[in-house]
Amino acid sequence: MSSKLSLRKKIIMRTISQSVVILFSGEIIMRGQHDMLTKIIAFIPIVFFLSILFYTNRKDCEPRDEMARFNQLKAGNLSYSITLCAIGLVMFYALWFKTSVVISLLNLVFIFVAMYILNLAIFLFYDIRGN
Amino acid sequence: MPKLITKIKEYRAKNNMKQEELAQLIGVRRETIGHLENGKYNPSLKMAMDIAKVFMVSVEELFQFMD
Numbered sequence: 001m002s003s004k005l006s007l008r009k010k011i012i013m014r015t016i017s018q019s020v021v022i023l024f025s026g027e028i029i030m031r032g033q034h035d036m037l038t039k040i041i042a043f044i045p046i047v048f049f050l051s052i053l054f055y056t057n058r059k060d061c062e063p064r065d066e067m068a069r070f071n072q073l074k075a076g077n078l079s080y081s082i083t084l085c086a087i088g089l090v091m092f093y094a095l096w097f098k099t100s101v102v103i104s105l106l107n108l109v110f111i112f113v114a115m116y117i118l119n120l121a122i123f124l125f126y127d128i129r130g131n
Numbered sequence: 132m133p134k135l136i137t138k139i140k141e142y143r144a145k146n147n148m149k150q151e152e153l154a155q156l157i158g159v160r161r162e163t164i165g166h167l168e169n170g171k172y173n174p175s176l177k178m179a180m181d182i183a184k185v186f187m188v189s190v191e192e193l194f195q196f197m198d
Contacts (some may be wrong), residue, residue: 063159063160065158067162068163
């Protein structure tokens with residue numbers, strides 16, 4: 001009898017695979033090169049992502065019960081608030097020092113992935129600690 | 132605020148049932164049952180009724196408020 005895949009493990013695997021894809025894509029776009037090697041490298045995260053997606057979908061998983069849904073909602077709310085605060089802080093900094101804030105595409109990718117990982121960490125915190 | 136206490140652990144022991152088995156019967160994760168038993172999660176009405184149905188008792192018997 002094959003064991004069931006834990007919901008936490010499934011969420012962690014998916015988040016990490018998606019983060020890797022986003023990071024690699026950002027890095028490749030930043031390079032701006034369109035040679036053969038870049039195209040081949042671009043396939044690596046996609047294959048990685050698809051294989052994890054295939055594995056997590058094929059393997060029997062625990063039900064996504066109401067506590068998990070509730071925790072995901074709470075984690076989403078907190079991540080959203082943290083992101084809003086961070087944006088507010090950057091805007092305040094820009095206004096206070098009368099300077100413009102330039103964020104590169106790669107930095108934007110890093111910020112997005114960081115938000116994604118933060119959301120996962122908050123979810124795991126709520127899910128392990130309880131409400 | 133009154134705290135919700137539960138007798139799930141007691142009834143589970145009486146029925147010689149594991150957390151995993153109860154979780155499967157009501158379609159939730161084992162972690163949820165663990166958190167319920169430790170008073171770290173307040174269940175929805177549906178989940179409370181599902182658990183009560185498994186043990187064939189009333190919801191009031193299974194869940195009580197303590198001041």
